[in-house]
Amino acid sequence: MTSGDHGTSGDHGTGGSHAAGREQDGERAHAVPRDAADGPPPWVAACGTPVAVVQGSWSGRRGLGSSSPCAECRRLVPG
């Protein structure tokens, strides 16, 4: 029951399919679907949390490689 999963492009869990997002007032990194990240804000992460900033890729240092990636996003988008 995941909303926002309208990905028309391949959703085969490829590493580069998600961007890294960050909450406005937090250090937690979230996975933002690439299609959404390419569009205008507001952006919503895979876990449903709105993010204020999109930077880099989820599989990179700003995402999974950051100090505190969102546990739910990590589960939904292993990278």
Ligand SMILES: [Zn+2]
């Ligand atoms: Zn998240």
